[in-house]
Amino acid sequence: MAKIKILTEAELRQCVSLSKEVHDVIAAAFARLAQGGVVMPPVLSMELPQVNGEVDVKTAFVPGMENFAIKVSPGFFDNPLKGLPSLNGLMVVLSAETGIVSAVLLDNGYLTDIRTAAAGGVAARFMAPRQVTTAGVIGTGLQARLQAQALLLERQVERLQVWGRDRAKAEQYAREQTGVLGIPVSVADSAEALVKSSQVVITTTPAKEPVISADWLHPGLHITAMGTDSPEKNEIDPAVFAKADLVAVDRVSQSLERGEMRSAVKAGLISADTVLPELPGISAGLVPGRVAEDQITLCDLTGTGVQDTAIADLALHRATAKGLGTLIDS
Template identity: 60%
Template sequence: MAHDIQVVTEAELKEAVKLDLTAVDVVERAFAALASGKVVMPPILSMDLHEVNGEVDVKTAYIPGFDGFAIKVSPGFFDNPKLGLPSLNGLMILFSANTGLVESLFLDNGYLTDVRTAAAGAVAARHLAPETVDTAGVIGTGVQSRLQMIAARLVRPFNRVLVYGRDPEKADACAADLSEVLRIEAEVVTEPADLVARSQLVVTTTPAREPVLKAEWLHPGLHITAMGSDQTGKNEIDPAALMVANAYICDSASQCAVSGELEAAKAAGLWDKGTPVELGEVITGAKPGRASPDAITICDLTGTGAQDTAIATHVRKHFRTAGQILRT
């Protein structure tokens, strides 16, 4: 019996799938599903390729009630820009949750990962940031720096964005792009401490292995989303900050313990609060998040296979008849 496999290109995906509130809601449902305890989500398969300055992550999850489940392969080769190639690429494979047959190949070159990662940042901001955010700040100047701010503004319509990066030219370019897209004031700051002091919402989007945000910079009424630490050894946030914060929230406690900010806090012997609260538990109301306007909150996003399954099944609904069909 012939079996049809749908193939959708990056160009087709970019035309149809946008970073909007619909995408945010899709990813939020994935986090809520994780809180049920019924999601099957194995540990990330991760390779750190020192010799070629690269890394590869493979993520997946089965969510009961979803028509399909995705396996996402995400390589990052960080010398590629020297060759005129993008650093990130990859694809998602969507399988039927009923038969296990391949239904779709999304040749997205990382686009769907970009969208779901930014949407996750918006979910964190929606549930943990102060109700009123006048100024948001981003530490980092890459693609996610831009997308995280665009996504955050969907749920917290701030009036000013601050940008810090080690490379002044890249920081200037990032600020210019955000000013144009969001049509708000965008300012480059030369000291990250100044950025944190002036912001109510801060997102860190770096591959740092030494903290870029210090515990002594925290102040009442601040929310931080750290999304750069997605492999063992990465560390953006001073481990002491996790103890200073009123609430430290993980996308996945088990993942954050081995590849997030929690890993560094445990390695430093600082973490003594047991299993952290997960974002899905805050979304469902099972656990508290921000307790007061003056609270300090930190959300640690390592990226979950549940997000990939959620975005892939969402995309499938939009491409029932689109894309090239392979018959097998």
């Protein structure tokens, strides 16, 4: 009878944290996606308006990888009123050879948080300018914190700015992150002021209207947009697609359905059959990323199943090496 390893969030936190090595794992997974052979179906999504919720399922099979993962991510947004978190989830890990369940990772979304931030780090690696004096983060939640950490793993940054709709939360972010990041973090007076004075900007919001205008762009600016991951969201002014020198996405099909490309198509600035560079192709060296310091670049991240399989496989191998987890009979 097969044994299934059960790993809790606490155990997984002992195995995986944001690091340059994790960036490398995600970059390698992206490269494999671009090189072919990966099976990655479209995101399965359920909107549940009756309970103000949604559920996303993502997966990918990567040839040569020992395991693949199926991730379930529920978001029930009335939960805080019940004293419960809005987001949770788990990953089921299966043998790539037999399809038998190897493990269940009860991560409550932790591994998704790490792989999402790592994708931002990969975007910075290939698309941010080499010299970054000032970076900016729009948003004050968990990804606003993790994405800043990921950026600093890829670039030396002298100072960070933050802007959010709730100034008190932005001020709290600035106080906390000054200590965490070891660089000065200040609150910008406006999103416009933040963008105009930064070389890298990361958007981490659930906005339904753009938080960045094309009028604010300037030579040498890179934007990583990771908040838009469903059809009703939109962080970036569609006109940015016309003004930027390079726009890349993690997956064209996903960006057209649930990312910033959808808004640009709706605005008539690109067509639905536009083929933009993908971060996987850039990671594999098949297409160029930033080639000049004065370019204006944008990378739209919607989150891919190949990231989930890569982070789950890494976590399971590390947990096994540490002797962590509880084995149960299937």
